[in-house]
Structure formats: structure tokens, C-alpha cells
Amino acid sequence: MSGGEEDATVDDGVSAEGDERGRPTSRKPVVVVVEPETPGNIGTIARAMKNFGLTDLKLVDPPELKEDGEAYGFAGHAREDVLPNADEVTFDEVVANYHTVGTTAITGEDDRSHERYPFKTPVELRESLKTVDAPTAIVFGREGRGLNNEELSRLDEVCSIPADDDYPVLNLGQAATVLLYELRDLTVDETQLPDTEVTRAPEADVERFHDYFGEFLEATGQREHHRAKNELLMRRLLGRAHPTEREIHSLLGTLRKANTKLEHADHLAAKYDEPVYPSE
Known part of the structure; x- marks a missing residue:
């Protein structure tokens, strides 16, 4: 039995030739x-x-x-x-x-x-x-x-x-x-x-989306137990949806911009002594 590396090696399990029409065959789990x-x-x-x-x-x-x-x-x-x-x-x-x-x-x-x-x-x-x-x-x-x-x-x-x-x-x-x-x-x-x-988006990008989504929930003032539940719901949803690389990149861009705006709003609220973003 060989030892594990820092990152698990992903064997695509995809034939180089693909099927009879030259299309890649699905990977074996x-x-x-x-x-x-x-x-x-x-x-x-x-x-x-x-x-x-x-x-x-x-x-x-x-x-x-x-x-x-x-x-x-x-x-x-x-x-x-x-x-x-x-x-x-x-x-x-x-x-x-x-x-x-x-x-x-x-x-x-x-x-x-x-x-x-x-x-x-x-x-x-x-x-x-x-x-x-x-x-x-x-x-x-x-x-x-x-x-x-x-x-x-x-x-x-x-x-x-x-x-x-x-x-x-x-x-x-x-x-x-x-x-x-x-x-x-x-x-x-x-x-x-x-x-x-469907070719599912790379898992690293999917995990990055989950990180951004967690930051977004925290920035909007959700209570910790609600954040945990919503993060799990989102993971289940994406698990069923199998997003493509293009889809996940679009979502990443949207969440990144939203998180930046929320961070800026918090900065302005602190600077001018205004109420913070309302929590639940």
C-alpha cells in the first residue's frame, strides 16, 4: 500500500482515445x-x-x-x-x-x-x-x-x-x-x-465557492447556527446540480463582488458611526 501525498492524486480514468467518435468517456469513481x-x-x-x-x-x-x-x-x-x-x-x-x-x-x-x-x-x-x-x-x-x-x-x-x-x-x-x-x-x-x-467544474473551484458563500453569510449578519445550516444546504444543492466550470466561475465573480461591497459598507459604517448591516 503506497503512502498518501499532500494532495490525493486524481486519476481521471478517462481513455486518451475516448469513444468511437473521439469523445472522452466518463471517469470511473x-x-x-x-x-x-x-x-x-x-x-x-x-x-x-x-x-x-x-x-x-x-x-x-x-x-x-x-x-x-x-x-x-x-x-x-x-x-x-x-x-x-x-x-x-x-x-x-x-x-x-x-x-x-x-x-x-x-x-x-x-x-x-x-x-x-x-x-x-x-x-x-x-x-x-x-x-x-x-x-x-x-x-x-x-x-x-x-x-x-x-x-x-x-x-x-x-x-x-x-x-x-x-x-x-x-x-x-x-x-x-x-x-x-x-x-x-x-x-x-x-x-x-x-x-x-456535463463536465463538472474542478473541485478546487467548487470549494472556493463554498468559502466565498460562507464569507457572504457571515458578512450579512446571520447567526452562526443559521450559517452552518445554509452552508450545508448550499453544498447539497451544488452536489446535486453538478455545476460547470463556466457556471461556478460566474457564481464566484458574483459572490466576490458582493463580499467586497459588504466589506466596504462595513468600513463606511464604522467611519461615520452609522449602524452596521442589520442582523437577524
């Missing part, structure tokens, strides 16, 4: 597992990746993976490439470099719980990703505990596998296998992919 505890589950996920045409495995704070241990024993033919080539990265690197899809068994019941709502089923996620060309990471959490709310709030989309209400929680390896199976149209036979309709 990478698979990220956050703080896995059981080497066997890592091996099972690597095997599922091999089954369904994925090769890029990234691990956040994993246990030691010995070549004669459980992970390699469970990996099947993935022991030859997927598992030994796995990268160790940080959660921050994944957020900074990919369009992220967090997985969870426990979902919000309505739109008042935004960490886990709205969520897509694997089939809905597949249909959404079919038309988007962006470096994407499918993020799985820990055995038993999964991803926590703070982690989910930093990810762009949420996916959940429908299961029986009496026992909706799947084993980590099972969940990965089911989800990657449903995404197989994106990964196994690229010639069957539809035309790419």
Missing part, C-alpha cells in the same frame, strides 16, 4: 474507506472493485495489510493489483480533490436533517453520474459506525441502499458489493455509456 477496522473487509471491497471494473482504492487510517493476512486472503484476484496499489490518504484530501458521495444506512426522515437528507439510492446515483464527467469518490465508513454526521456534512451527496426497516444496516463488504454492482454500467463496459452531457 475511486473507492474510499474511512478508518476500516477489519482487513478482511478491505479485501472484500477490493474484490468487488475488481469484479466491477474499478481499480483505484484509497484508505483513510487503515490497519496494517499483510500479504499473508486476511485482506489478501479475501481479495481474490484483486490481491494482484487493486489491493497492493491502494493509497493511504486523509479525509481532507478526498474532500478537496473529488466530487464525493458518502454512504450511510441511516437516513434523515425529512428535510430537517440535512446531514443524511436528501439521499439517493444506488440506482438513482448511477443515473445521476451517467451524465457527469468529474473525478468522483464513493466514500464508505467504519464497520458498525459508518460515517458520522460531521463527515457526511462535508461530502457532496449521500447514498443509501434500501433495506428492511427492521435491519437496514449491511456489512461493510456487502454494502460496497451491492453499490458497485449497481454502478456497473459506469465501470464495466464504457462503450455502453451515453454521451457526457
Whole structure:
């Protein structure tokens, strides 16, 4: 397993030749597992990746993976490439470099719980990703505990596998296998992919937009808990919208000008002892 760099390496997964008409084919997602505890589950996920045409495995704070241990024993033919080539990265690197899809068994019941709502089923996620060309990471959490709310709030989309209400929680390896199976149209036979309709803006620009939006909310005097909620709502909205580079640059320019004007208004208010911008 190779060590992580300061920034996670983004493998576009796009053929240099593209499809038969010379158009670029959609990128294959990478698979990220956050703080896995059981080497066997890592091996099972690597095997599922091999089954369904994925090769890029990234691990956040994993246990030691010995070549004669459980992970390699469970990996099947993935022991030859997927598992030994796995990268160790940080959660921050994944957020900074990919369009992220967090997985969870426990979902919000309505739109008042935004960490886990709205969520897509694997089939809905597949249909959404079919038309988007962006470096994407499918993020799985820990055995038993999964991803926590703070982690989910930093990810762009949420996916959940429908299961029986009496026992909706799947084993980590099972969940990965089911989800990657449903995404197989994106990964196994690229010639069957539809035309790419949208090229998502670079993640660095999307994150810069979120920074500007946070500054804008603070400058308008919103209370801290309202700002946090609105920032999360905006992240979810952009996660579903897949903005293009042109769209995100237009929004960046608008927010930059708005923030500059608000800063100037605050300066004038202080200079002439006028009331500050009204808060809620």
C-alpha cells in the first residue's frame, strides 16, 4: 500500500482515445474507506472493485495489510493489483480533490436533517453520474459506525441502499458489493455509456465557492447556527446540480463582488458611526 501525498492524486480514468467518435468517456469513481477496522473487509471491497471494473482504492487510517493476512486472503484476484496499489490518504484530501458521495444506512426522515437528507439510492446515483464527467469518490465508513454526521456534512451527496426497516444496516463488504454492482454500467463496459452531457467544474473551484458563500453569510449578519445550516444546504444543492466550470466561475465573480461591497459598507459604517448591516 503506497503512502498518501499532500494532495490525493486524481486519476481521471478517462481513455486518451475516448469513444468511437473521439469523445472522452466518463471517469470511473475511486473507492474510499474511512478508518476500516477489519482487513478482511478491505479485501472484500477490493474484490468487488475488481469484479466491477474499478481499480483505484484509497484508505483513510487503515490497519496494517499483510500479504499473508486476511485482506489478501479475501481479495481474490484483486490481491494482484487493486489491493497492493491502494493509497493511504486523509479525509481532507478526498474532500478537496473529488466530487464525493458518502454512504450511510441511516437516513434523515425529512428535510430537517440535512446531514443524511436528501439521499439517493444506488440506482438513482448511477443515473445521476451517467451524465457527469468529474473525478468522483464513493466514500464508505467504519464497520458498525459508518460515517458520522460531521463527515457526511462535508461530502457532496449521500447514498443509501434500501433495506428492511427492521435491519437496514449491511456489512461493510456487502454494502460496497451491492453499490458497485449497481454502478456497473459506469465501470464495466464504457462503450455502453451515453454521451457526457456535463463536465463538472474542478473541485478546487467548487470549494472556493463554498468559502466565498460562507464569507457572504457571515458578512450579512446571520447567526452562526443559521450559517452552518445554509452552508450545508448550499453544498447539497451544488452536489446535486453538478455545476460547470463556466457556471461556478460566474457564481464566484458574483459572490466576490458582493463580499467586497459588504466589506466596504462595513468600513463606511464604522467611519461615520452609522449602524452596521442589520442582523437577524
